[in-house]
Amino acid sequence: MRIWIKFSKDGLLRFLSHLDLLRLWQRALRRAGLPVAYSRGFNPHPRLSFASALPVGIASRAEYADLEFREEISAGDIERLKSALPSGIDIVRWRRVPARAPSLMSLVRACLWTVPLPAGDLNRHLERLQLSDELPVRRKTKKGEKIIDIKPHIYSLEADGKGKRLEMLLACGSEGSAKPVEVLALLPLQWDTAGLLRTEILLAAGDCLQAPMHVLLKEKEVSLNAEEDYYQLRK
Amino acid sequence: MTDYRQYFLEKILPRLEKPTRYLGNEVNAISKDHGKCTQRVALAFPDLYEVGMSHLGLKILYYIINKEERWLAERVFMPGADLEDILLREKIPLCSLETTTPLGEFDLLGFTLQYELSYATVLQMLKLSGIPVDAAARGDADPLVVGGGPCAFNPEPLADFFDFFIIGDAEEALPEVLRMLERHPGLSRREKLQKIQAVRGVYVPSFYKEIRDEDGTYRKTVPLLPSLPARVKRALVADLDKAPYPTDFIVPYGSIIHDRMVLELFRGCTRGCRFCQAGIIYRPVRERKKETLLALARKMVRSTGYEEMALSSLSSGDYSAIDELAAELGRELAKEGVSLSLPSLRLDSFSEEMTRDLQRVRKSGLTFAPEAGTQRLRDVINKNIREEDLLQAVGKAFAAGWTRVKLYFMIGLPTETDEDLAAIARLVRRVVAVYREAGNRGRPQATVSASVFVPKAHTPFQWVGQISRQEMLRRQELLRRALRIPGVQFQWHDADASILEAALARGGRELIPVIRQAADLGCKLDGWDEYFDIARWQRAFSENGLNLFACAEKRFRPEDPLPWDHLDAGVTKKYLLREFRRALKGETTPDCREGCLGCGMALLLPDDAGKGVCTVADLD
Known part of the structure; x- marks a missing residue:
């Protein structure tokens, strides 16, 4: 199941780099126990990407993550993810998208x-x-x-x-x-x-x-x- | 109390090169109300965030203190040069990360002393915080400054800068100190120190005096009060399985040196390598049960979300259930996309199955530490592994698909000759050859790393001097030439940094003014090439009538009193000397699990200690 998530990046967390943000999401997803899909290959990495890198130090009300899961996920799962994310990274909305939709980026x-x-x-x-x-x-x-x-x-x-x-x-x-x-x-x-x-x-x-x-x-x-x-x- | 937090976050943070180091609100970081806590502890690591945050001891103490509702612990590291400049220019004191509280406002300021090259940084952090560098100059309002970690086993070069040290395991001793301070509020500094010196492992250096001959030769260190013990016994956690262990590690935003969960399998090591201080000061071996470890591991994944877990100990292959543990953990973690790594694996305990379990998710390089090139020298240092062990282990790894291997050696070990160095190159060539024999094409990526031997207190080699600088450079060059092998990369350690390490590691109180002056001259972060400046240290030594190089090369006679003799690590001097003599004869000593060797450690264990190796000791 593939979803797009809209989130804000604000407060102290605006100082996170794009790479820091990626790591933070990967770890939050694991803390929430969500079944993220992994790429195949020698070094598998989670299927997670962002729409557009934000310069360090600048806040945003509208960042987007493009995420793929191995299984169906529910609104309850997203609630768990919300509480696993630190304050400053707050989920605003999310939607299901077709598996074959082009990458958000x-x-x-x-x-x-x-x-x-x-x-x-x-x-x-x-x-x-x-x-x-x-x-x-x-x-x-x-x-x-x-x-x-x-x-x-x-x-x-x-x-x-x-x-x-x-x-x-x-x-x-x-x-x-x-x-x-x-x-x-x-x-x-x-x-x-x-x-x-x-x-x-x-x-x-x-x-x-x-x-x-x-x-x-x-x-x-x-x-x-x-x-x-x-x-x-x-x- | 001045509120620095808002000013720091708004005015200072945006100007810093690496702001995420200083946010203080990472996942699992704990901020408490200072007004509601009776014991407020700042845990300091005298290095940059990326190094300090990688350290397990700090995580353990952070957890143990914050677990108590009425106590709090916050972190502080040496700031980067940009922040340091701002603090000095704007006259802002060094503050903790979590609540931006000046260090001077804490009740206790604890420094972990992991390596000698951090000593000057300790002083810089005190200076930045406005706390007097000399303990004698501190008032009742200043925090008590405590040091712990391996360097606390010979803390004499730092004696004037610390109010007290905790020697040995701190996870029971430190809370005991805090409980004592909590029960007796309103005491003067001296009264506090008199109270807590009764806690096992606590050493108050100002209660002891160093006695020297007229020519400056060290004689002994004696207590100033009749009630004090002549020798301070180290603190010891007898049952590690029951000792508190954190699972909610702080998860940094930026990447740090060891960015992963750490699962400590056991403490101590029975192998008895003669150069190794950790092998002595962490005795005896105390394991956590497999079930305990599995439960901790599961909680850790949930609370941190980390993608990697490291199994930590001095020699992880020696864990009694390592195969089952690696298999079960590897299987469970793979489901979560978490990889398992085993940083300290001995060659002779390497098995293909185990590494397969370990590397289920990601395949990283493998590291082996033969330490010396010839069997003769490996016998001298009691590194009881044979060349066949290495070739077999490497062969298995290559056959299983590994292509990267890292080999650690030491140069300047006692009795080393050029033949031993030449043998390192021969050994490396054989490793490269094994790669092809394992059916691979091309060549492996082999990295050979050579550090310089540094004699340490409380080891069988504590009596020997380091080789001279000239000799170090000659041997490094010899090795560099011999290791011009296709596919092999040679890395060597800075000779000067090793010399300073050696000079500080076996010194006494004569080094106090040297370190004070080095800090005044601007020395800091000496573990970093870009900050380390040997000339400044040389000046600090010579202006205090000492020679840096002579200090590093200093030899003790077996009958000489040593500046750390009054600190009881548990292993007797008699045993260390016996080991030293066996080393010089090239005689090896077996792993003490095969039979007690009477090192003395068993005497330090309480009677009710769990079933550890030492409780079955039969002492001579």
Whole structure:
């Protein structure tokens, strides 16, 4: 049985690296006594992966685990897992997904981020960003430094209704990405990056973006669930 | 009480390179209300988190103390350089992990002394916490500072820095100390120490005086009060099977050196290797029952969720039911996706079936410790294994699909010659050859590791000096050349670190000012290459009128008094000397399970001790 779990990563546990988080989940699953499926081979490892790595130190309201079990599991099992997880890692929702659905990681296209707005003229900076043809940033990769144009990866930047926070919809995943700190660096204001928060991860569903708990899943097909929130990308 | 926790978490933590070391809220970590506890203990390991968290003794004491509702134990480790700088710059005292309480606010501060190279770090941690480094300068409000672990069997170089030591097993002695302190609140420091010195294993160094000749030669250490024993007997847990053992190990977030559950099969070892201090100071052999171990193992998996369990002891193949235990545990753990490892397995107790049980889930490398290259030298050190044992064990492992093997040797053992070193290379070549004979193609991955012999107190080799630095380097080079064998990787230990270890291991109180000065010069974390600086230590020795190298090479005559003679490890000096003399003649001594050898340990056991090896002793 395969499931997706939505969870938050908050408080002190935001300092955990991706690898630390993986270890923490594996051990919590064993403490809860859940029948996780293992890969075959010389060094079997549990079939557990996450949708998208979160930078160390940043909190999230919407992280996702993709998990496979050897047997059927129940709501009671998930309750046990909830209590086996340390506070800071809290399960929000979960859903059953078809065994042959693509990996969650491969479906990720964008993330929603929010950060407290500092004083200053944000609109002037946003305008400048909008008018520029490209926004080159320096990014460290395994092969050294690279200059990347993140302009096409910024889907939207806008202040929330109360003007208290900046909401960012940024591309994420294998088809290119813009990192929140890269975007904030282009807006010369006094950002409190410790207040940065990931609020959603969005998957490609047709031409649209939709959260993992909402998309329709059938066999290998992923499609839009028009009854729930989604984002239409401007062409 | 200042509340440092919030400030630490909000302002300091985000600036640190490895924040997960300092969160203090790992799974199974215990935070209690200080206001509701009568005895508050900080358990310190004088090294970084990754090392200290790997240590079993700390886990045992953490469990035993926190088990009592009105007591609490919290952990503290040496902070990394980044945090240390911040603490010094912002004048913040070193705090415990769980509740960020300054160490000075605890009732008891316990340091585990596992290796001599951690001595300077003990002082650095005291300095960072604002507790006076010298016990004599501490006031009634300061915690009592206690040391334990193997180095407490010769704690004299640290005598001025500790209020007391617990020599031997602490799992009964420490609670007894705490109960005593609890029953008598409001005592002065001195009164407290006078009370607790009655607990078996407790040694209060300030109640004893070292007597030296005019030229500085050590004579003896004598009690200052007539009521004190001339020799302090070590603490001993007679029935290990009934001793409390933790199952809810703290599970770190980041990876640590030994990131796994530990199941202690037994304490002590009957083999009698003559270089081995652990083989003496943990006597006698005390086993846990197989049923006890299986029950502990099951609980551990449930409470920690760890993916690996290590069976721990000084020689796990000697556990009386090792085959059944390995088979049953291996089977059970495999169902949970947990692998079993056996870090200290003797060559002669290696069986294919057993390792198959052990490695059901993951196949790691195998480690063997022949220690010396020739039979002659192995006889000198009483490592009673033969070359055939090694080749047979390795052959079985290779046939069963292993490709990686690690071999441990020591250089600089008493009576070692170049021929012994050449024999190491010959032995390694044979191991490589066995790989092909076992039907494999190519070559195995063999790692040969050579450490430098360090003579230790309370061993048959306590009288011998370490070889000189020059000689160490020459022998390392000799071995390095001889081990240029395809597929073989050679690792050797830093000569200078071994020299410092030797100089500190057999010293007396003359080393107190040396260690104090080394800490003042900035020495810390000397077990780490990036921190260790022999020049600073050399300076600390020479400015106190001592020579580091001479201290390491120091030889004692059999009739010489030794600075640790007043500490009774249970094994008599007469026995150690007999063993030393047999070593020099190349005579081996059998495993004492084949018949009591009269080491003296049996005399230390209480009459009602369980059926251990020593209770059937027939003493001469």
